[in-house]
Amino acid sequence: MANTKKLDVVILGLLCHEELSGYDIKQRLDTRLSMFWGASFGSIYPTLKELEERKFLISFEKEDQKRKKIIYTITEAGRDYLKEWLEQPVEKDELRYETLLKVFFAGESNTDVLLQHILSFQKKSQQQLQILKLMEAELRNIPPTYKEKEHGFYLLTMEFGIITYEGYLKWCESAIEKLK
Amino acid sequence: MANTKKLDVVILGLLCHEELSGYDIKQRLDTRLSMFWGASFGSIYPTLKELEERKFLISFEKEDQKRKKIIYTITEAGRDYLKEWLEQPVEKDELRYETLLKVFFAGESNTDVLLQHILSFQKKSQQQLQILKLMEAELRNIPPTYKEKEHGFYLLTMEFGIITYEGYLKWCESAIEKLK
């Protein structure tokens, strides 16, 4: 349990409330989870097969508007596995920001180049912030009748993102100021 | 150049202003860069050898207070390589926060468990913030005579860390409030 492959639990988590195909999972990762997790098809499909072999998932084929899909559902064993992981303490939180690396070593290069990096970081942060705010508003607008327990947690992660990006933007402004 | 191994440039960057051993590099990573980059000995030592083979580094042995060390210095080719990388646009900034994963999927588990995760995230953030503030104060206290150009960039990364952790703490407070 200690060395759980993270993608395993990410997939199990996503499948807890809806049945999804590998393609769907990729989309979820690229939108809702994009700010703190990611994966490529090259890891998603093999992982789905592994999880099915371990009896954590069951698959079936579905003809969705003329398109064949392989849909996965979670088993009780899968839920148990996820639950157990959720109860374990967090092992590692990490941030790998190339931008920060370029800032740290900027003494070796032109300050103008650094400014460009920060400007593009600023732009990206603004875009991400906007997307997050839209998603947040959307979620808040769901009528209470349809609101489920997990919406609160989803909101919490978006608020994390919003606060984080606001911090980045604050830093960008101050950094840009100083570089001039 | 597009697919540069990041540890390569991290090491080259660190060696730009001082000669260091593999062990020293590990220490730098665990302190000054810890908030946005990391590496283990198992990757540092082989990378140093590779970089020397590629003529980006030169090593020599040094007897430092009865301890033998292998010290590395950067070559012109090494500086050029680093400089070139610094000028390339940032490819990828990423955050992999297990804590956020546990928040996102918290619906499957007990809310108390989530609270514990957030509390421990809060504690870690507080500690990190304190360390950063100490390092920042230390750096600000260096007499101007000894201050070099790169200090400013180093400061910038610490300010990034401070703003980021302050954001995390703000989020923690609000999240803890909501969970009660």
Place this chain on the structure above:
DNA sequence: CTTACCATGTAAGGCGTTACATGATTCA
């Protein structure tokens, strides 16, 4: 009719961690 997207997969290879192995020195 062709571009984009839907949909699933495999193979090669890179990068990195953990665990192990070794041995010297410092400090309590």
Place this chain on the structure above:
DNA sequence: TGAATCATGTAACGCCTTACATGGTAAG
């Protein structure tokens, strides 16, 4: 004298990305 730290390395293995391969469908 034993534990902690300094110091360097190797081997096994895991995880992931990229690139490739394939084929269907929707929309302009």
